Amino acid sequence: DSGVTQTPKHLITATGQRVTLRCSPRSGDLSVYWYQQSLDQGLQFLIQYYNGEERAKGNILERFSAQQFPDLHSELNLSSLELGDSALYFCASGLGTGFYEQYFGPGTRLTVT
Amino acid sequence: GQQLNQSPQSMFIQEGEDVSMNCTSSSIFNTWLWYKQDPGEGPVLLIALYKAGELTSNGRLTAQFGITRKDSFLNISASIPSDVGIYFCAGHSWGKLQFGAGTQVVVTP
Numbered sequence: 001d002s003g004v005t006q007t008p009k010h011l012i013t014a015t016g017q018r019v020t021l022r023c024s025p026r027s028g029d030l031s032v033y034w035y036q037q038s039l040d041q042g043l044q045f046l047i048q049y050y051n052g053e054e055r056a057k058g059n060i061l062e063r064f065s066a067q068q069f070p071d072l073h074s075e076l077n078l079s080s081l082e083l084g085d086s087a088l089y090f091c092a093s094g095l096g097t098g099f100y101e102q103y104f105g106p107g108t109r110l111t112v113t
Numbered sequence: 114g115q116q117l118n119q120s121p122q123s124m125f126i127q128e129g130e131d132v133s134m135n136c137t138s139s140s141i142f143n144t145w146l147w148y149k150q151d152p153g154e155g156p157v158l159l160i161a162l163y164k165a166g167e168l169t170s171n172g173r174l175t176a177q178f179g180i181t182r183k184d185s186f187l188n189i190s191a192s193i194p195s196d197v198g199i200y201f202c203a204g205h206s207w208g209k210l211q212f213g214a215g216t217q218v219v220v221t222p
Contacts, residue, residue, distance in 0.1 A: 043212040056208035104155025
């Protein structure tokens with residue numbers, strides 16, 4: 001158990017819909033990272049927040065957005081969903097701003113039908 | 114998609130054998146990372162490499178940061194059944210993190 005929690009564990013929705021994935025970091029961690037893992041694209045870094053501010057941006061689509069709240073939990077919003085958005089979405093947390101000491105959550109499996 | 118070439122794609126080995134995998138890129142990275150992912154779980158960081166030429170060990174794992182900063186390898190010595198999983202390399206530079214496609218390792222007794 002990494003100490004990072006993600007909800008929900010599974011999500012099934014239809015094309016065109018909007019969903020919100022939630023992540024609670026380990027106690028004391030200030031950074032939250034979001035990743036997408038799919039068979040087509042593999043593991044991809046989406047975005048990082050540090051202490052409420054966007055820190056680094058990866059391959060995140062314009063239809064996706066994220067935020068980190070004052071209590072440091074984070075949400076990833078996915079809108080206008082397409083079939084190709086079906087994937088595992090991981091959240092990771094870390095104490096600092098780097099990518100080195102990250103602890104991954106168990107993931108949310110999103111299925112778009 | 115990935116810009117890192119990770120090979121081999123999969124390996125079937127016997128317990129006790131050594132495992133070797135590598136990643137190459139057309140881009141230079143400041144840091145190389147190696148992760149292991151078990152089924153149904155998120156990746157776990159195994160080794161982080163910060164300098165070109167650096168050789169780092171973590172138990173039976175050894176990884177090296179290539180001198181050109183465009184490649185890295187990971188060795189697992191004397192494999193055991195719990196080494197089963199998917200191993201990913203990742204290169205980091207300028208706020209960007211890119212992953213390889215993974216090497217699936219299967220260990221048979």
